[in-house]
Structures are given as C-alpha cells and as structure tokens.
Amino acid sequence: MKQGDINRYEALLMAKREEILGSSRHREDIWIVESNDLIETVQLASDRELAIRTLERESKSLMQVDAALKRIDRDEFGICLECEEPISAKRLAVVPWAAYCLHCQQLHDTRDSTDAYEPQLAA
Numbered sequence: 001m002k003q004g005d006i007n008r009y010e011a012l013l014m015a016k017r018e019e020i021l022g023s024s025r026h027r028e029d030i031w032i033v034e035s036n037d038l039i040e041t042v043q044l045a046s047d048r049e050l051a052i053r054t055l056e057r058e059s060k061s062l063m064q065v066d067a068a069l070k071r072i073d074r075d076e077f078g079i080c081l082e083c084e085e086p087i088s089a090k091r092l093a094v095v096p097w098a099a100y101c102l103h104c105q106q107l108h109d110t111r112d113s114t115d116a117y118e119p120q121l122a123a
C-alpha cells in the first residue's frame, strides 16, 4: 500500500477514535440522573441499558480502531489477519479498521453469532 494511502487511513482512524471518545464522554450525564417516579425510573433504566449497550459497542469499535492503528505502526495495515491477503481498497474505504478481508469477516460473523458468549481475544 502507498504511504499516502496509509496516511489517509491513519487520519480517518484518528478521527474515528476522537469521535468515539467524544461521544462516550457526552453520554456520562445519563449515569447521574435519578428519579422517584416509577415510570420515569423504568424509562431511565432502559435508557441506561441502551447506553450500556452503546458503550459496549463503542468500546469494541475503539479496540478495533486502536488495533488498526497498531497495524499501521507495524506495517501490517490492510492485510487480512486470517488469510494474509490484502483487504480491498473498497472495503477499507468503508471500514478503515477492518482486520479481515470480506470473505474471512463473513466466516467470523457466522462463528461469532453461534458462540457469542465466548470471551473475545483482542487482535
């Protein structure tokens, strides 16, 4: 991959990182809100649950973005972790933090949905 392309992906990843960090800071106010009203409490509980799920998703995204930035450092960016083939530029344009080519990602997705409760190893 050309250095210019790598720099562009690195900038995209850094921007994504800032975006994730910025939005999780933004959501902190949910945690300190309390209410004596039952319906409101239920609503807050489900808001909180939603916030937890969003935070989980965001921390997972953050891990993927950080892992991609590490791959840039190690000159391994854009290479599928599974089959070691280059990940297509089209895929990286949509998902700059992609760790797998489309084919391997699909295999992973199928596997992940069947054993979703297994602990995930960080790449």
Ligand SMILES: [Zn+2]
Binding pocket: 080, 081, 082, 083, 084, 085, 100, 101, 102, 103, 104, 105
């Ligand atoms: Zn692959």
